[in-house]
Amino acid sequence: MEISYPPRIQLARLPTPLQPLDRITEKFSTPHGGPRIWVKRDDLTETAMSGNKLRKLEFVAGQAVAQGCDTLITCGGVQSNHCRTTALVGARLGMRVQLILRGELDGIPDGNLLVDQLAGASTAFYPPRQYFEELPELFSHWQEFYAQRGHKAFPIPTGASDGLGIWGYIAASEELLADCSARGFVPEHIVCATGSGGTQAGLTLGCQLLASTARVTGYAVCDNADYFQSKVRADVRHWSALTKSDIDENTLNINVNADYIGPGYALAEEPVYRAIADIASLEGLLLDPVYTGKAFFGLLQELHRGSYRDCKNLVFVHTGGQFGLFPHREKFPFLL
Known part of the structure; x- marks a missing residue:
């Protein structure tokens, strides 16, 4: 369907790149198979404002x-x-x-x-x-x-993250699906970190509006799965009220993985920091321990468990956050 967007101020440099992470795909592949991993580089939306x-x-x-x-x-x-x-x-x-x-x-x-x-x-x-x-x-x-x-x-x-803000990721879902089509594939899974819920809500609603079969999963960095189930529905309900659109929130395919929150919001354990270092050295991709690093660590654990063995292409949406890496510098003693 064609989506009619409300007024916006052009601030981001779009579209952001979609790139394969083939060295990570190779390193973390299992005998059971698994997907080719791609990253949507929303950390590059605009230099200092990236994300x-x-x-x-x-x-x-x-x-x-x-x-x-x-x-x-x-x-x-x-x-x-x-x-x-x-x-x-x-x-x-x-x-x-x-x-x-x-x-x-x-x-x-x-x-x-x-x-x-x-x-x-x-x-x-x-x-x-x-x-x-x-x-x-x-x-x-x-x-x-x-x-x-x-x-x-x-x-x-x-x-x-509300019914107005999720327009950003309704638009992003349309952009992402077009990127994938241009690269010759249809993504079975789209994965992101979820902390306030708006990015996950926008991607989930966007894929539904566009009739995409992609399964959107938010890897929680705080709270719990029930919270994000409710938050995504609340954001979509607010969007529906603002736009006077008839969306049955109960038909939304809302998927939350809350197994990798760790000690709590903005708190991570050593395996997360080691994953951040591995990903940087393998792909030159910088993640942070609050959002993207924690979510990508969770994704790697699920890959190891074979959770995505029947998937051909998985897209990780890099939501930015690199400035949040530097206050955690003391958590990388293993690099010395």
Whole structure:
């Protein structure tokens, strides 16, 4: 079907490349067979703003500008990729950015937080308990703060993951399927990290709208499978309400693997770090221990178990996050 998209601001450099990972495919193949592994390089959407969040923010920023807003407010962890991307998008569009951050400033800013500050975003830090218990009130506080100073702020939820943000990965699914067709194959599986749920929701809905047979699986980096089942449905339900489209959320093929979360969000164990190093040395592909590294590690374990033995082509969507690698530098002592 032909999809009619809402207004967007062109921010990303699209299409992003689709490339085979043949050395990884060879190394991690099993006697049972398995797929050729491809990577959709959404880490290359646009240099410093690289990653999946930029696709979502094209539609979010388009809506903010259409509503006459001059300020963006969003939230996330201290090393949030989404907050970093929002900070840079705001700078590029000449908009103020207010970040509501979970955690505290500990020492010299590094990684994404350093980029937030370089981009001129205002940052407010909150203890995790207060952040989770009072997040709606914190958004209201900062919207009122800017309103009193003559500014109109547009609130963006965690990861820009809602019925507006998932347009980014509805469009990405259309692009990805066209890439695969141009390379002469139809993907049986599409895999991504899932942390706020919006990328998985967009890919899942996009494949359904386009009548693709590809099975989309989100490898959870936090929470649990039930949470992401509910979150994807909620995002699609919101999208359906915004677009007045009749989508039965119960027909969605929502697949979540929550077996490789490890100690928790932004926490990983040594095998994940070793997988990141292996992938970098084999393919020159940089992953991070919060999202993509953890998800790709999980994928490799499933390949070893033979979970994809009947699949010919599998696409891993690289959602970016390399800035989040550097604050974990002490976790790679085995490289010394």
